[in-house]
Amino acid sequence: MIGPSSDPAELIAHLETLRSEENIAGMARFGIVTGRALGISNPDIRAIGRLAKRNHVRAMLLWRSDIREARLxxxxxxxxxxxxxxxxxxWADDFNSWEIVDCAADLFVEAxxxxxxxxxxxxEREFVRRTAFAMISGAAVHRRKEPDAAILAWLPLIEAHSGDSRNFVRKAVSWALRSIGKxxxxxxxxxxKLAKLLAESPDKTxxxxxxxxxRELAGEKLLARLR
Incomplete structure (x- = not known):
């Protein structure tokens, strides 16, 4: 039975019992690295986490396994x-997947x-740079009591890296800009204002x-919510 006293080996053994080849194939279609994946959905992993409770030392050991689900x-x-x-x-040295990055960014913001x-x-590493902008997005959304000036202070960083054409970076930069605007x-x-400036840039990315x-920040639905 999974619980707060479960050690890393017990948790990994439990994860192994939930392996799904069908889900692994599906994850690959979404750009998730599946070489060390078991095919368990994020909600199911979160449910296991709620049973296991927080344990920092154990988390460090789980990360070392190199198994996708254990790292999540x-x-x-x-x-x-x-x-x-x-x-x-x-941990960032090991980042090789956008979903790991985005979950880690939430933790780093909370920390x-x-x-x-x-x-x-x-x-310069693609997934490490993505982490920065995923963190900006997370902070803009979740830190409701943070002074707006602290959030807006990241706009120059967004502008500075708006020319990075790598897929997982450019999407995260856009995500960060949209999250601030919303x-x-x-x-x-x-x-x-920054979005309009970038939209006229000679740089394609x-x-x-x-x-x-x-497209999102000038949308009527958002403008109505902000009024």
Whole structure:
């Protein structure tokens, strides 16, 4: 029976019993790295995490397994208040999939490891750079009490990396810009202004990001919500 006392080996053994070849094939079609995957859905992994409860030391050990589901379980059961910058950097060295990045970004935001944002944005590795912009998006959405000025301070970083044409980076940059713009009326104007600026850029990628963001930020549905 899975519970707070379950050790990494027991949790991994339980995950192995849930393996689904059909799901593995489906995940591959969504660009998820499946070489070390068991084909278990994220909601099911989260459910296991709720049973296992948070345990930071165990999460560190789960991560070392190199199994997709064990690493997601590590992210869901790590303790944000105990997560250090060096631990986050160590995990980032292993990032090879957008879904792992996006789950890790949520944890890093909760742990308030904001100094990683500029550091990771400067990193040339595709998935590490994606982490920076996934973190910006997460902070814009989840930190409702954060001063808007702190959120808007990331707009220059978005502009600076709007020319990165790699698929998982450009989508995350657009995501970050749109998340800031959707936060509230105070953030909407500056984000839309940057989106329009990028939409007129001579750079193909920046132009795509700008148009993608303008399409959502200038939409009537969003404008009605922000009024």
């Amino acid at each position: 379980l590590a992210l869901y059961t790590a303790e944000p208040k105990r997560l250090t910058l060096d631990e986050a950097r160590h 308030r490891l904001d100094e990683l944002i500029s550091e990771f944005a400067a990193d 936060r509230n009326r105070a953030c909407h104007g500056p984000a839309l 920046a132009r795509w990001i700008g148009k993608d963001a303008v």
